[in-house]
Amino acid sequence: MSTFAEFGLESDVLQAISEMGFEEATPIQAKAIPVAIAGKDMIGQAQTGTGKTAAFGIPLISKIAQKEDRIVALIMAPTRELAIQVSEEIEKLGRFKGLRSLAIYGGQDISRQIRSLKRKPQIIIGTPGRLLDHINRKTIRLDDVQTVVLDEADEMLDMGFMEDIQSILRLVPEERQTLLFSATMPANIQKLAQQFLREPEHVKVESKLLSAPLIQQYYVEIQERMKFDGLTRLLDMEPPELAIIFGRTKRRVAELSEALMKRGYAADGLHGDLSQNQRDTVMRKFRDGSIDILVATDVAARGLDVSGVTHVINFDLPQDPESYVHRIGRTGRAGKEGTSWSFVTYRETDHLHFIERVTRHRISKKVLPTISEAMEGKQKILAERIMDTIRTEEEVNPFKWVASQLLEQYDSVELLAAAMKLLTGDKKDVNIELTPEDPIRSKKRKFEGGGNRGGYGSNNSGQRRPYGSGQGGSGGSWRGGGQGRSDSRGGSSGGYNGGQRRPYGGGQGQSRSSYGEGNRDAGRGRPERRDDYRGSRSSSEDFVKI
Ligand SMILES: Nc1ncnc2c1ncn2[C@@H]1O[C@H](COP(=O)(O)OP(=O)(O)OP(=O)(O)O)[C@@H](O)[C@H]1O
Numbered sequence: 202m203s204t205f206a207e208f209g210l211e212s213d214v215l216q217a218i219s220e221m222g223f224e225e226a227t228p229i230q231a232k233a234i235p236v237a238i239a240g241k242d243m244i245g246q247a248q249t250g251t252g253k254t255a256a257f258g259i260p261l262i263s264k265i266a267q268k269e270d271r272i273v274a275l276i277m278a279p280t281r282e283l284a285i286q287v288s289e290e291i292e293k294l295g296r297f298k299g300l301r302s303l304a305i306y307g308g309q310d311i312s313r314q315i316r317s318l319k320r321k322p323q324i325i326i327g328t329p330g331r332l333l334d335h336i337n338r339k340t341i342r343l344d345d346v347q348t349v350v351l352d353e354a355d356e357m358l359d360m361g362f363m364e365d366i367q368s369i370l371r372l373v374p375e376e377r378q379t380l381l382f383s384a385t386m387p388a389n390i391q392k393l394a395q396q397f398l399r400e401p402e403h404v405k406v407e408s409k410l411l412s413a414p415l416i417q418q419y420y421v422e423i424q425e426r427m428k429f430d431g432l433t434r435l436l437d438m439e440p441p442e443l444a445i446i447f448g449r450t451k452r453r454v455a456e457l458s459e460a461l462m463k464r465g466y467a468a469d470g471l472h473g474d475l476s477q478n479q480r481d482t483v484m485r486k487f488r489d490g491s492i493d494i495l496v497a498t499d500v501a502a503r504g505l506d507v508s509g510v511t512h513v514i515n516f517d518l519p520q521d522p523e524s525y526v527h528r529i530g531r532t533g534r535a536g537k538e539g540t541s542w543s544f545v546t547y548r549e550t551d552h553l554h555f556i557e558r559v560t561r562h563r564i565s566k567k568v569l570p571t572i573s574e575a576m577e578g579k580q581k582i583l584a585e586r587i588m589d590t591i592r593t594e595e596e597v598n599p600f601k602w603v604a605s606q607l608l609e610q611y612d613s614v615e616l617l618a619a620a621m622k623l624l625t626g627d628k629k630d631v632n633i634e635l636t637p638e639d640p641i642r643s644k645k646r647k648f649e650g651g652g653n654r655g656g657y658g659s660n661n662s663g664q665r666r667p668y669g670s671g672q673g674g675s676g677g678s679w680r681g682g683g684q685g686r687s688d689s690r691g692g693s694s695g696g697y698n699g700g701q702r703r704p705y706g707g708g709q710g711q712s713r714s715s716y717g718e719g720n721r722d723a724g725r726g727r728p729e730r731r732d733d734y735r736g737s738r739s740s741s742e743d744f745v746k747i
């Protein structure tokens with residue numbers, strides 16, 4: 202257990218950390234911050250939702266002099282949403298130091314970005330494509346950059362950013378510090394690290410625990426055409442604080458979000474066919490709670506951190522286990538609990554078991570609530586809401602006169618039942634038709650063929666060691682969402698159980714054409730990403746985060 206004061210941070214930074222509600226460092230922060238402060242290059246790996254952003258953000262902020270007026274730090278991230286989110290966290294960490302940071306990403310008006318660059322930010326957070334654009338226009342110069350961070354490096358390479366990243370890194374002075382965060386360590390990441398990092402320290406958080414303790418993982422067997430009905434039953438029975446529902450294709454996401462809205466749910470969709478403005482609006486609505494269901498393609502699977510996400514639902518199973526782990530990792534973050542549900546059609550059960558084997562986690566089978574159970578659940582919640590409202594006398598008072606008039610004419614039970622019917626916002630009679638998706642065929646032979654699997658993980662130098670025997674990391678306890686955090690949603694749960702990592706026996710291919718910032722269009726009916734893997738990574742260095 203480490204407090205942030207132990208790192209010898211300056212008071213401005215400590216104040217920012219405390220205002221963010223962080224009391225103790227998470228295991229990855231405890232390990233990474235001293236290494237990064239010492240100026241070393243680093244490769245960082247830890248499970249989802251364990252504070253990797255601050256693990257690189259805190260040392261980065263500490264290093265920059267207040268009066269600096271050149272770009273001295275560069276952070277690269279795979280998607281626009283992630284660039285924005287990381288820049289917000291950096292902004293918060295640097296607030297009392299008065300540092301300036303700027304997010305640079307595609308889809309946003311470039312001249313506006315150029316105007317913002319005139320404010321002389323010291324830290325740039327960007328997606329590789331748009332960054333390169335600015336570099337070519339000479340609106341961004343990297344000559345003074347002293348720190349580079351690659352967040353979600355494996356994802357950036359999977360998205361086809363290898364060349365862009367290489368070009369950018371070649372333009373940064375060699376005398377610099379490079380921090381690379383990656384969920385997996387496939388051969389291309391190792392190559393990148395060899396090329397651009399100097400004697401990096403490998404900072405990993407592992408745990409002997411085989412399961413992700415804070416995420417309850419369930420699956421239900423369901424026919425393709427019953428999925429929508431099943432989803433609404435689940436949502437009614439167990440209403441989420443906030444939920445992310447993953448669909449396989451842009452078309453699926455568009456249809457599903459529309460269908461949910463038609464049925465009266467506060468939902469919206471996020472996928473790569475939307476304009477940047479639309480994407481921003483959807484994310485803002487989800488973050489401020491004006492919608493509580495985000496339907497998304499894998500564009501939202503990586504890195505996104507929205508507090509209060511209690512449920513992740515895989516309406517369609519993801520193609521690869523790695524994606525599964527990232528998707529469900531949108532809940533159960535920062536020491537809070539979460540639940541994931543996966544819909545599995547009969548022909549996909551093999552694929553589910555494959556995901557279980559690779560992630561080494563049993564996913565419990567559940568049956569969907571019946572219609573009457575769902576209805577009962579919904580009504581119970583409604584009754585609770587009504588009773589809560591009764592307690593706020595001033596708000597109820599203006600309705601009392603009409604209420605007593607109505608009671609003179611009608612039976613009280615009938616009246617209340619009618620009011621409840623209205624309150625449910627139910628539109629069950631609206632007919633919904635979704636275009637069916639093909640089942641995912643398990644690629645287990647390709648994945649499992651020849652790879653290292655079954656109880657062995659490897660470290661970066663290629664030595665094998667028995668799974669779970671790694672150093673440290675069973676983790677102290679840190680509680681997420683301390684006071685002062687902006688969210689009060691979702692019960693803050695017990696202590697944090699150190700990160701863990703598990704072997705990933707095989708992997709997906711790498712022959713990906715380049716596409717920009719989660720926006721590649723593979724055709725509306727085709728999966729947005731991660732579905733077109735053909736080959737298999739032969740490397741045994743692949744790990745998946747749990
Ligand atoms: N020391 C801490 N104490 C409490 N909360 C923290 C701490 N550090 C980070 N957090 C919060 O934990 C949440 C998850 O952090 P972050 O997004 O950095 O995770 P991550 O490890 O990058 O996850 P992913 O692998 O999904 O990208 C954020 O809301 C962040 O503010």
Ligand SMILES: [Mg+2]
Pocket residue numbers: 253254352504
């Ligand atoms: Mg992250």
